[in-house]
Amino acid sequence: MSLQEDLENRSGAKCELCTGTNNLTVYDVKPSITGGGGVDGSILACETCVTQIDTPEELDSNHWRCLNDSMWSEFRAVKVVAWRMLHRLKKEGWPRDLLGMMYMEDEELRYAKESGDHLAESEKIIHRDVNGVILEAGDSVVLIKDLKVKGSSMVAKQGTAVRRISLDHENAKFIEGKVGPTQIVIITDYVKKMTEKE
Missing domain, CATH: 2.30.30.40 (SH3 Domains)
Incomplete structure (x- = not known):
């Protein structure tokens, strides 16, 4: 079975962030947890989510209200991306409330912080x-x-x-x-x- 098929089975063939079903693709969450992506280091994501993750200028805060659900995922890679996106959107207000509720293991938090999304531009x-x-x-x-x-x-x-x-x-x-x-x-x-x- 391919990685895409594994992730489709895990997610019910829906984007693991917003539950969309259009143009689903494997998104490798950097840096790879397992040293090479794989099921534990990847998520199934729609084109809209991938575009906004990779192109911060395209960020539409309303689209990311879906994180209210996906931040509770049992899968580490999904939680890490949710945490990173909530940090990018912090100035909106509502993501701060979600971050206050979110629980992550120490190892997950270290991994999430690798991207620097939690830092202000001046601190990066x-x-x-x-x-x-x-x-x-x-x-x-x-x-x-x-x-x-x-x-x-x-x-x-x-x-x-x-x-x-x-x-x-x-x-x-x-x-x-x-x-x-x-x-x-x-x-x-x-x-x-x-x-x-x-």
Whole structure:
């Protein structure tokens, strides 16, 4: 069975955010919980929801009143997206009330905060690679020079791909990722974001 079919079975072939049925698609909730999307890290969402999640300028607050129901979902990825969207809409007033009622496990909350949606624009820390390209949690980067790994004899070689990075929420210069089996902190000046073709 495909991922889309699994999610359709889980959701009754409805958008897991607004219960719409038009142009349903698999939406991978970044950064992937399981390291690769899958049922636990994805939701089934309609075109309207996906467009508004990915394009904040298109946000129609009335559409998102559906979060009153979806925020109680038993599925972590659905709850995370609901929490993020409520934070984006906080200035409307009513989302604050829903956020006050919403319960999330510590791990779910950490995952939800990865997007930075809960921060005001002035508080957001933007991570950029050596070329100034914005890095997001879950991106893949390539090292542009050999890096000695602190506290070990290991050297991470130039050209090494580091997949599914996580961001340091206190320092725009630091990201984390795995080189081989080792999780390391990398300075953003020494990485270049990989395109999907790479």
